[in-house]
Amino acid sequence: MERSPFRWLLPIGVLALLVAAWHFIVTLNNLPPYVLPAPGAVLETLIRDRAVLFGSMLVTLETTALALLLAVAGGVGLALIFASARIVEFSLFPIAVILQVTPVIAVAPLMLIYMSTDSAVLLCAWIVAFFPVLSNTTLGLNSVDPNLRDLFRLAGASRWQTLALLRLPTALPYFLGGLRIAGGLALIGAVVGEIAAGSAGQGSGLAFRIVESAYRLNIPRLFAALLLISLAGILIYAVLSLLSWLALRRWHESEIGGPA
Amino acid sequence: MTADVNAPAPQTDAPLLALRGVGKRFANAVTALDGLDMEVRQGEFLSLLGPSGCGKSTALRLIAGLSEPSEGRLDWHGEEQARRAAGQPSIGFVFQEPTLMPWASVFGNVHLPLKLAGIGRREAEPAIAEALELVGLSGFRDAYPRELSGGMKMRVSIARALVTKPRLLLMDEPFAALDEITRFKLNNDLLDVWRRLGCTIVFVTHSVFESVYLSSRILVFRARPGRVVAELAIDPNQPRDEAFRTSPEYAGLCRETSQALARAMDPR
Numbered sequence: 237m238e239r240s241p242f243r244w245l246l247p248i249g250v251l252a253l254l255v256a257a258w259h260f261i262v263t264l265n266n267l268p269p270y271v272l273p274a275p276g277a278v279l280e281t282l283i284r285d286r287a288v289l290f291g292s293m294l295v296t297l298e299t300t301a302l303a304l305l306l307a308v309a310g311g312v313g314l315a316l317i318f319a320s321a322r323i324v325e326f327s328l329f330p331i332a333v334i335l336q337v338t339p340v341i342a343v344a345p346l347m348l349i350y351m352s353t354d355s356a357v358l359l360c361a362w363i364v365a366f367f368p369v370l371s372n373t374t375l376g377l378n379s380v381d382p383n384l385r386d387l388f389r390l391a392g393a394s395r396w397q398t399l400a401l402l403r404l405p406t407a408l409p410y411f412l413g414g415l416r417i418a419g420g421l422a423l424i425g426a427v428v429g430e431i432a433a434g435s436a437g438q439g440s441g442l443a444f445r446i447v448e449s450a451y452r453l454n455i456p457r458l459f460a461a462l463l464l465i466s467l468a469g470i471l472i473y474a475v476l477s478l479l480s481w482l483a484l485r486r487w488h489e490s491e492i493g494g495p496a
Numbered sequence: 497m498t499a500d501v502n503a504p505a506p507q508t509d510a511p512l513l514a515l516r517g518v519g520k521r522f523a524n525a526v527t528a529l530d531g532l533d534m535e536v537r538q539g540e541f542l543s544l545l546g547p548s549g550c551g552k553s554t555a556l557r558l559i560a561g562l563s564e565p566s567e568g569r570l571d572w573h574g575e576e577q578a579r580r581a582a583g584q585p586s587i588g589f590v591f592q593e594p595t596l597m598p599w600a601s602v603f604g605n606v607h608l609p610l611k612l613a614g615i616g617r618r619e620a621e622p623a624i625a626e627a628l629e630l631v632g633l634s635g636f637r638d639a640y641p642r643e644l645s646g647g648m649k650m651r652v653s654i655a656r657a658l659v660t661k662p663r664l665l666l667m668d669e670p671f672a673a674l675d676e677i678t679r680f681k682l683n684n685d686l687l688d689v690w691r692r693l694g695c696t697i698v699f700v701t702h703s704v705f706e707s708v709y710l711s712s713r714i715l716v717f718r719a720r721p722g723r724v725v726a727e728l729a730i731d732p733n734q735p736r737d738e739a740f741r742t743s744p745e746y747a748g749l750c751r752e753t754s755q756a757l758a759r760a761m762d763p764r
Binding site for chain 1: 609
């Protein structure tokens with residue numbers, strides 16, 4: 237099953253079947269496009285409005301990527317500080333948890349008051365992406381095999397050597413798992429930020445296009461923008477999975493036998 | 497050098513290390529060792545034999561310097577004393593599990609102790625090749641641990657312990673998790689390594705048969721509190737091979753050792 241072409245054909249077939257069902261429901265019931273557009277109409281809009289829509293997609297992807305990058309820098313940096321001084325971990329971890337459990341949609345309007353739209357959207361995306369990187373990397377840095385730790389001690393390894401040659405490699409699979417979650421969350425955070433900003437009449441990302449299309453009852457365009465957001469999410473997931481596979485394929489159980 | 501089971505064993509009577517009145521209590525108030533007196537002699541193959549919880553692994557960790565005794569002292573002698581004074585103890589340690597870094601190749605794993613001492617890949621290459629040759633893994637330097645069998649992983653672990661050419665090799669039940677066929681093979685290869693390198697080995701085990709087959713001396717431990725209750729010496733020049741394993745002498749020594757162990761486990 238793992239290697240068989242059915243692994244690819246089956247999900248594509250199911251998807252095609254769903255799209256066909258959608259098409260026939262629309263045509264057989266003569267539904268107007270402002271209620272439910274046919275898949276063909278969505279595709280048509282996507283091509284006609286490509287300049288606006290792909291431009292918006294680029295904006296959203298840029299925000300997501302930048303937020304993810306900052307989340308990695310902040311999350312890994314803070315995890316390293318946590319790992320070297322437990323007292324910092326005790327002091328700061330609750331704050332990270334508070335940031336994580338407070339719904340970002342509820343905080344977004346507040347951020348828009350104090351910041352420019354772009355920074356507020358970026359901050360929304362960063363807040364949700366930061367936590368999985370931090371918590372997974374911290375977990376990884378603290379998951380060192382005690383025997384290997386003893387071995388490093390016996391060999392007279394310095395703190396720096398233990399970190400670079402033992403703790404960081406141990407943490408890598410955990411970090412990459414966190415990164416994959418963070419990638420999806422960063423996109424959600426960016427979309428939430430854009431919607432909050434869009435409702436204030438600003439922004440130019442994909443989520444803003446959705447809000448705008450809804451106001452104008454341009455439902456085909458709403459679907460087209462939604463399709464692009466899904467595509468953006470798939471793209472991010474695929475890139476991060478590839479990264480994970482490249483880093484772990486020789487040694488980690490999770491990546492043996494090909495990318496997930 | 498050639499492998500020869502009849503080669504003279506590298507034993508002398510010169511003491512290498514003496515433990516005097518050593519006790520070890522853990523934070524949870526468990527007394528692992530109490531009043532332990534034992535000696536390690538230069539070049540011997542010493543087995544520490546006892547039931548689980550008798551403190552034999554604790555004694556090994558104290559010798560390695562991985563923990564400090566709660567009371568008593570360790571006296572090092574001769575060359576090793578001088579090395580310790582210079583802060584360069586010459587010890588190799590093999591754990592019960594292979595304890596390999598899964599992200600590094602066999603070469604990388606064996607390189608580790610040298611790398612930590614600041615010796616680069618190229619400079620370390622001859623020593624690594626030699627260590628891998630000693631354990632019969634020359635053809636596997638680029639393999640990753642997950643690609644190896646349990647016995648081969650343990651060989652890598654032993655090669656890593658040998659790569660610094662330690663004078664003292666400490667082994668904590670290294671073959672306990674292996675099947676019998678693999679264990680017999682590794683027993684023979686370990687004896688071969690011991691004779692070729694002339695190092696001292698302290699070997700923790702709970703197997704009477706393994707300790708008799710390997711050792712030139714056996715210390716039998718009792719539990720609660722852990723201390724040595726019996727000592728058995730076996731002629732180190734006795735060839736250790738399949739003929740020995742099936743001989744009446746071997747059977748007799750095993751019986752004697754088993755009886756000592758049974759007395760050690762007697763609650764009185």
